[in-house]
Amino acid sequence: MEALKGLEAVAEAELREVPSVRGGGLLASGGVKFQFAPDPLAQRAEGQGDWDRLSRLRGAVAIYRVETWDVPRPKALLGHQVLGEVLDYLRSVVQMGGHGSFRLSAAGKDSETFTRLTEEIEAQLELPHHPEEGELLIRVRQSEQGEGWEILARITPRPLSARAWRTCNMSGGLNATIAYAMHKLSGVRERDRVFNPMCGSGTLLIERSLLGPLDALVGVDISPEAVACSRSNIASARRQIEVAQIDALNTGLPDRSFDLIITDLPWGDAVGTHGGNSELYPLFLQEMDRLSARTGRLCILTHEIKLFERVLTEQSRWHAKELFQVYSGGHYPKCYLLSK
Ligand SMILES: C[S@@+](CC[C@H](N)C(=O)[O-])C[C@H]1O[C@@H](n2cnc3c(N)ncnc32)[C@H](O)[C@@H]1O
Structure with missing residues (x-):
């Protein structure tokens, strides 16, 4: 293996x-x-x-x-x-x-x-x-x-990470194997209401839905191309998942709507810029605090490790545990699980 x-x-x-x-x-x-x-x-x-x-x-x-x-x-x-x-x-x-x-x-x-x-x-x-x-x-x-x-x-004609459901690819799309690991290590629970802000091509959404039943699964992305791409992948995976074109920082969703929020934030190369991320990351943690339940979990994968760890020290709502660091396509991003 x-x-x-x-x-x-x-x-x-x-x-x-x-x-x-x-x-x-x-x-x-x-x-x-x-x-x-x-x-x-x-x-x-x-x-x-x-x-x-x-x-x-x-x-x-x-x-x-x-x-x-x-x-x-x-x-x-x-x-x-x-x-x-x-x-x-x-x-x-x-x-x-x-x-x-x-x-x-x-x-x-x-x-x-x-x-x-x-x-x-x-x-x-x-x-x-x-x-x-x-x-x-x-x-x-x-x-x-x-x-x-x-x-x-x-034994297989293609690597296992190349999922049959992927009909649409996006620059910055997440390796499905990493999405699987993020869910397994964040906990897969039937009662979970799961939110995937910045869903891109829908990798985290589809991989979660393939892992078993849950209470709710919602994705948003600010880009219309990303929303179309995730919908096309969701359709080829034969899943029913709600995806909307909305700014993750201004969803208009009620407080405490989710038990698990899971995302790979823009890394500042294929998607986003470093300057943009220094503004985005603190605002994101603040808004996800509002959207998550009191016992909510927030799973984040990022390649902007220094920036993210600095932003963590500048706030007091979230406590982070490192889940893994993975080698992927020339990057070495880290995954964190945050709780309040
Ligand atoms: C690293 S990509 C996510 C890749 C995705 N997990 C996949 O598998 O394709 C980051 C995504 O964040 C989106 N994004 C950036 N800023 C956003 C915001 N404020 N609200 C919603 N989406 C945003 C981008 O459009 C992009 O699709």
Whole structure:
């Protein structure tokens, strides 16, 4: 299992809910290696099993099937018998995942050995090779645990973070895996009235609604394009969520309307400016204090860490706990959970 750096524990907790997961341990690469019993590949063949569940995990970036060959160098993977095993193994993953193309990721992937391996996979599996966009991502690397070389094959054609519901993308759109983690760590409660100010493309709204029932779910954004974008994603996710084009600082909503307010504030690059944020952040905390219940929670993700932490010290209504810091698309934002 590959997780975003900083969200390994959230991803692992979700994976452990899959019944056939056994054992498991963190690898030096940051991935987590699990055993499955019984093997979900075999189970799917019998028309039941956990493969579908693994393909729908929301907290991980990707799940790979891993096989190790006790060979001293990659060239030995091209030996007649080993190559046959490698191809059978890759074929079994394609049969389950329905991948339409492949790509190879390995140190020295342009070498003669990997060029030959690529040609063999293309010919024997009858899969086109797409070096950039290939759906079956095949990683070849030296085994982290002991001798040999291992081949990882991603079980899904796309990363798990690329949600099927996303028909509209926006600059500054939140990675859905991070949205999932924000909800899991803020608490998912049936009685919650949830507000997502500055909802952008609707990631936090949709991910919450997929996590189970709740009392109310409302999103607002000041930009008409963002509202249209979130509505289009909500429709393709087949959800019913109210979204309005309103300034989050002037919603006109009554006091104490929400139990959980959750948002990724503008970070000052793709969306907003640093100058604008120094005005926005304190006003936002003040207005969310008005809109949230006495026992309300406020979950905020931001890349403007210094600014946000300064603003926190300049007010006394909210107390913040750091939930995680995550590596995402060249940024390293932090997520905080605030209570009164
Ligand atoms: C970082 S983006 C949110 C991304 C969103 N979570 C997503 O997944 O697409 C911030 C959003 O805040 C909106 N915004 C900025 N100032 C606002 C305000 N005063 N009221 C409402 N929305 C605002 C922007 O239009 C933008 O869509």
